[in-house]
Amino acid sequence: MKEITVKKGQILQREGEMNGKVYFVKSGLLRSYSIDKKGKEHIFMFAPEDWVVSDNLPPDQPSGLFIDALEDSIVVAKEKDLARDSQMDTIKLFKRMGVLQKRIIMLMSSSAIERYEHFIETYPQIVQRVPQRMIASYLGITPEALSKVKGERIIKK
Amino acid sequence: MKEITVKKGQILQREGEMNGKVYFVKSGLLRSYSIDKKGKEHIFMFAPEDWVVSDNLPPDQPSGLFIDALEDSIVVAKEKDLARDSQMDTIKLFKRMGVLQKRIIMLMSSSAIERYEHFIETYPQIVQRVPQRMIASYLGITPEALSKVKGERIIKK
DNA sequence: GGTAAGCATTAATCTATATTAAGAAGTTGT
DNA sequence: ACAACTTCTTAATATAGATTAATGCTTACC
Numbered sequence: 001m002k003e004i005t006v007k008k009g010q011i012l013q014r015e016g017e018m019n020g021k022v023y024f025v026k027s028g029l030l031r032s033y034s035i036d037k038k039g040k041e042h043i044f045m046f047a048p049e050d051w052v053v054s055d056n057l058p059p060d061q062p063s064g065l066f067i068d069a070l071e072d073s074i075v076v077a078k079e080k081d082l083a084r085d086s087q088m089d090t091i092k093l094f095k096r097m098g099v100l101q102k103r104i105i106m107l108m109s110s111s112a113i114e115r116y117e118h119f120i121e122t123y124p125q126i127v128q129r130v131p132q133r134m135i136a137s138y139l140g141i142t143p144e145a146l147s148k149v150k151g152e153r154i155i156k157k
Numbered sequence: 158m159k160e161i162t163v164k165k166g167q168i169l170q171r172e173g174e175m176n177g178k179v180y181f182v183k184s185g186l187l188r189s190y191s192i193d194k195k196g197k198e199h200i201f202m203f204a205p206e207d208w209v210v211s212d213n214l215p216p217d218q219p220s221g222l223f224i225d226a227l228e229d230s231i232v233v234a235k236e237k238d239l240a241r242d243s244q245m246d247t248i249k250l251f252k253r254m255g256v257l258q259k260r261i262i263m264l265m266s267s268s269a270i271e272r273y274e275h276f277i278e279t280y281p282q283i284v285q286r287v288p289q290r291m292i293a294s295y296l297g298i299t300p301e302a303l304s305k306v307k308g309e310r311i312i313k314k
Numbered sequence: 315g316g317t318a319a320g321c322a323t324t325a326a327t328c329t330a331t332a333t334t335a336a337g338a339a340g341t342t343g344t
Numbered sequence: 345a346c347a348a349c350t351t352c353t354t355a356a357t358a359t360a361g362a363t364t365a366a367t368g369c370t371t372a373c374c
Contacts, residue, residue, distance in 0.1 A: 022251050032258065032262075033262070034259075034262055036266060040266070042262045042265060042266040043262075044258060044261060044262050051251070051254060052258075053251050053252075053254045053255035053258060054255055065259065065262075090247065090250065093247065093250045093251070093254070094179050094208070094210050094250070095210075096254060097208060097210045097250070097253060097254055097257065098210035098211055100254065100257040100258065100261070101189065101201060101209075101210060101257065102191075102222065103261065104201060104257070104260065104261055104264065105189075105190070105191055105199045105200075105201050105222075106199075107261065107264065107265065108199060108264060108296075108297035109193060109197070109199040109297065111360075111361095112360075112361070113360095131321075131322095132321080132322065132323095133321075133322085140265035140266065141360095141361065141362085142361075142362060142363080143321080143322070143323090144322090144323080144324085144325095144361085144362080144363080144364095145360085145361050145362070146322095147322065147323050147324075148323090148324085148360095148361085149361095150323095151323085151324090268330075268331095269330075269331070270330095288351075288352095289351075289352065289353095290351070290352085298331070298332085299331075299332060299333080300351080300352070300353090301331090301332080301333080301334095301352090301353080301354085302330085302331055302332070303352095304352065304353050304354075305330095305331085305353090305354085307353095308353085308354090315374105316373105316374090317372105317373090317374085318371105318372085318373080318374100319370100319371085319372080319373100320369100320370085320371085320372100321368105321369080321370080321371100322367105322368090322369080322370100323366105323367080323368080323369095324365105324366085324367080324368100325364100325365090325366085325367105326363100326364085326365085326366105327362100327363080327364080327365100328361105328362075328363070328364095329360100329361090329362070329363090330359100330360090330361085330362090331358105331359085331360085331361100332357100332358075332359070332360085333356100333357080333358070333359090334355100334356085334357080334358090335354105335355090335356085335357105336353105336354085336355085337352105337353085337354085337355105338351100338352080338353075338354095339350105339351080339352070339353090340349100340350085340351070340352085341348100341349075341350075341351090342347100342348085342349075342350095343346105343347090343348085343349100344345100344346090344347090344348105
């Protein structure tokens with residue numbers, strides 16, 4: 001049960017590195033991201049209680065994802081040999097899987113505005129601290145589109 | 158380890174039902190879907206080796222998702238009390254979570270055409286057997302847009 | 315203090331996908 | 345075999361979000 005303190009900006013995994021680790025976020029904020037052919041970043045964020053998993057565990061193949069910290073964080077790193085760790089709470093793992101599955105359905109069927117509304121509900125503390133362009137990337141839109149969305153929100157209020 | 162045979166069209170979980178189950182797909186094809194305010198279906202498919210999880214396990218609250226079979230299938234149903242099941246292979250669960258996480262990033266950053274290409278690569282057997290409108294829903298587009306995409310694909314070839 | 319570099323915003327234009335509508339093709343029931 | 349349905353396709357138009365470009369704002373560096 002080794003807790004690791006991760007400083008803001010610190011990299012936990014580089015694209016192409018061998019992985020085999022799973023991180024449980026105790027505090028702070030992590031992100032994983034990939035870079036597409038056009039050089040664009042695509043971000044996913046992980047808040048406390050989330051699990052961050054490399055994309056191709058457990059074979060010893062390189063991961064296509066970066067993982068780093070957006071805020072000073074504390075994580076628990078688990079090795080892949082935790083299979084027989086009877087302490088591991090599979091209920092929580094299944095719950096998390098259910099959340100991910102439902103999120104995919106939600107993401108596919110909602111507009112940028114709806115996704116932004118959901119984001120500020122889910123991560124109210126984060127909105128101020130993280131650069132707009134990362135929030136935009138997380139929402140799957142451009143920073144310009146996010147500016148527009150925010151403008152329209154204020155008008156409505 | 159109770160295996161269940163599920164007939165095409167059979168419903169495993171209705172929206173609003175209490176859940177607490179997890180299904181491992183041995184053969185066939187399941188889907189889960191939700192219906193939005195406008196009455197539109199939003200689909201997610203599960204092929205052999207996938208886990209189908211209700212969205213809000215384990216609390217005894219209703220699920221917002223339907224789960225049913227698109228093909229005759231065989232599934233293993235697990236109760237939520239499997240937490241202390243030492244047979245449960247957490248490596249596989251983490252792997253599956255990693256796949257889901259990466260899929261979210263991919264979905265957010267790809268066009269309808271790219272998602273369709275990926276779909277027919279991933280599920281070549283399924284393309285013929287499942288109605289177009291379900292594939293469209295899975296891809297997050299309308300059936301009309303899918304028709305167009307397919308037309309453009311043929312022209313290119 | 316001035317200039318450079320990155321970030322956010324705004325606006326003009328462009329493009330992918332949605333919406334609407336209509337017809338063709340397939341299916342189901344009688 | 346026909347009528348009633350549903351699904352798929354095609355086309356015309358509308359719209360959300362991308363792209364491009366220009367501007368102001370910081371922050372950093374010389």
